[in-house]
Amino acid sequence: MNDRRPDARRRQLLRGAGALGMLAAGRALAAPVGGTASLGLAELPDGTLAEQMLYALPGKVPLIKKTFRPPNFETPVQYFRSAITPNKAFFVRWHLAGIPQVAAAQWALKVGGDSAERELTLNLDQLKKDFKPAQVTAVCQCSGNRRGLFEPHVAGVEWGAGAMGNAVWRGARLKDVLAKAGVKAGALEVVLDGADHAPLEKTPDFVKSIPVDVALSDDTLIAYEMNGEPLPHWNGFPVRLVVPGWTGTYWVKQLATVKVVSQPEKNFWMSTAYRLPRGRFSTPTFKSQLYAANEPITAMVVNSLVTSLQSGQQVARGKPIEVRGVAWDGGSGIAKVEVSPDTGATWLPAKLGKDRGRYSFREFALSVPTRESGARVIMARATSTRGETQVNELIHNPAGYHHNVIQRIYVEVV
Amino acid sequence: MRALALVAAAAAIATAPAYAQEDKVVLKDAPGRDKAQQCIACHSLDYIQMNSRFLDKAGWTASVNKMINAFGAPIAKEDVDAIASYLAENYGKR
Numbered sequence: 001m002n003d004r005r006p007d008a009r010r011r012q013l014l015r016g017a018g019a020l021g022m023l024a025a026g027r028a029l030a031a032p033v034g035g036t037a038s039l040g041l042a043e044l045p046d047g048t049l050a051e052q053m054l055y056a057l058p059g060k061v062p063l064i065k066k067t068f069r070p071p072n073f074e075t076p077v078q079y080f081r082s083a084i085t086p087n088k089a090f091f092v093r094w095h096l097a098g099i100p101q102v103a104a105a106q107w108a109l110k111v112g113g114d115s116a117e118r119e120l121t122l123n124l125d126q127l128k129k130d131f132k133p134a135q136v137t138a139v140c141q142c143s144g145n146r147r148g149l150f151e152p153h154v155a156g157v158e159w160g161a162g163a164m165g166n167a168v169w170r171g172a173r174l175k176d177v178l179a180k181a182g183v184k185a186g187a188l189e190v191v192l193d194g195a196d197h198a199p200l201e202k203t204p205d206f207v208k209s210i211p212v213d214v215a216l217s218d219d220t221l222i223a224y225e226m227n228g229e230p231l232p233h234w235n236g237f238p239v240r241l242v243v244p245g246w247t248g249t250y251w252v253k254q255l256a257t258v259k260v261v262s263q264p265e266k267n268f269w270m271s272t273a274y275r276l277p278r279g280r281f282s283t284p285t286f287k288s289q290l291y292a293a294n295e296p297i298t299a300m301v302v303n304s305l306v307t308s309l310q311s312g313q314q315v316a317r318g319k320p321i322e323v324r325g326v327a328w329d330g331g332s333g334i335a336k337v338e339v340s341p342d343t344g345a346t347w348l349p350a351k352l353g354k355d356r357g358r359y360s361f362r363e364f365a366l367s368v369p370t371r372e373s374g375a376r377v378i379m380a381r382a383t384s385t386r387g388e389t390q391v392n393e394l395i396h397n398p399a400g401y402h403h404n405v406i407q408r409i410y411v412e413v414v
Numbered sequence: 415m416r417a418l419a420l421v422a423a424a425a426a427i428a429t430a431p432a433y434a435q436e437d438k439v440v441l442k443d444a445p446g447r448d449k450a451q452q453c454i455a456c457h458s459l460d461y462i463q464m465n466s467r468f469l470d471k472a473g474w475t476a477s478v479n480k481m482i483n484a485f486g487a488p489i490a491k492e493d494v495d496a497i498a499s500y501l502a503e504n505y506g507k508r
Contacts, residue, residue, distance in 0.1 A: 047466030047505065055435060068436040069458040097456060153468040155477055199456050202486025268484055 034064035036149055036160045040311040040409035044148040048158040059232055061088045066157050070094035075162035080326055081307045083361045085165035087227055092234040093142050095206045098197040102254055104238045113259030117182025124238055131172035136219050138244035138359035139166045139328045140251055143274055143297045147400035154400040161305055166361040169242045171223035175216045186262040188288050190215035192241055195254040208250050209265035211286055219244045244359035245299045245331025249274050264288045276397050299330025302390055303404040304382040311409045321368040321411055326361040327382035333358030335385045341368040343377040370413045378409040446500025449493050466505035474501040
């Protein structure tokens with residue numbers, strides 16, 4: 001398929017064409033920037049397509065601009081053709097517009113809370129030297145990835161399929177840092193706050209909490225390296241929390257404060273935002289945060305993304321259709337990815353790529369022969385080791401989370 | 415006070431290179447735009463275009479009220495209807 005590198009003139013042409021409604025729906029060459037119909041998924045709202053464009057933040061390659069301030073930028077699909085997402089292409093998501101440039105030498109992490117035995121303050125050197133480094137390859141995916149594909153549409157950042165990335169994270173284990181502070185018997189949650197802030201004093205600061213057992217997991221890191229380099233400013237320099245398997249909302253950037261507490265954290269970002277209707281998904285339960293009607297989002301649902309095809313493209317008869325992509329879930333690992341060459345009538349097992357650990361993207365590939373001319377609908381569905389499979393129909397929820405609907409990619413064999 | 419906050423926000427935008435392109439985001443010229451312009455105190459105006467066109471007047475009213483009640487936006491109660499009307503008319507569900 002064509003490598004559609006951005007250039008400003010082409011972009012203008014495409015956006016202009018979109019505004020005039022001249023695009024032939026589904027045709028690869030006419031796809032607008034970041035459109036999702038070309039992925040064989042529902043399309044973004046018209047206003048989103050008209051507004052978004054490719055734009056490079058300092059230190060980043062051009063990403064799909066959703067909003068400038070706070071900055072919300074999505075990774076174009078081409079970057080998911082490799083299992084590891086480059087730092088320069090990694091998506092950017094902030095809730096509040098006050099994002100300081102944090103100097104490594106000035107940064108300090110404060111650890112405390114009513115369930116900590118003592119208070120600690122660590123600088124970056126201490127975090128790197130006083131704690132044994134640990135490493136994990138893990139997908140960071142926004143809870144609202146693919147929100148823009150919800151039908152009916154729901155308000156929020158109208159993400160396409162690229163509010164995610166997979167990186168090798170290296171840092172200190174949160175459990176080791178907490179052990180140094182001492183965790184009391186009644187500890188319930190660990191509360192995390194970053195250096196970012198809102199322009200208005202009245203706006204709730206972005207503060208998240210995780211259950212104490214998740215905080216004490218071997219895999220939960222205070223990461224200072226991403227793919228062997230310091231974290232980009234836009235991804236939380238100098239350190240961010242890494243909660244493998246759980247959605248990006250818990251991966252607090254520019255981490256500044258960690259508190260071990262005996263009571264549930266009640267701020268807006270825990271009690272109102274990032275919640276799902278209770279019991280609608282089979283993901284882990286955040287027991288200390290359950291309300292009668294809803295519960296916090298926790299781990300990711302199983303999902304996949306075909307990156308080698310564009311819906312509407314033509315393939316020469318006799319030449320196989322190469323179906324390739326990545327699959328991931330909330331940390332049980334990918335058991336299998338199946339590809340259907342015939343709109344779901346039959347399913348064939350794809351070959352899985354290198355196992356980079358249960359939290360990582362798992363690549364998959366399958367060649368589908370094309371003996372006859374005509375239209376084909378190609379589908380791919382991932383299944384996790386805990387037996388969870390992608391859905392045929394969207395599980396709607398008010399805030400637009402956990403979209404894992406199977407792609408239906410239209411290919412014409414000619 | 416609100417005017418001051420807006421001036422401060424505008425100044426912050428002007429000096430932040432990463433957000434320079436934000437100046438190019440312009441709301442549609444129609445009655446009520448001046449009141450909707452207040453949204454700029456906390457976020458760029460592309461949030462509005464991005465969320466179009468699928469919210470009706472009730473949906474936009476809920477969004478504006480969320481900004482006031484959950485995020486503390488200093489928008490006068492008497493301005494809510496004018497802003498929601500402007501948004502529904504220019505960025506609302508057809």
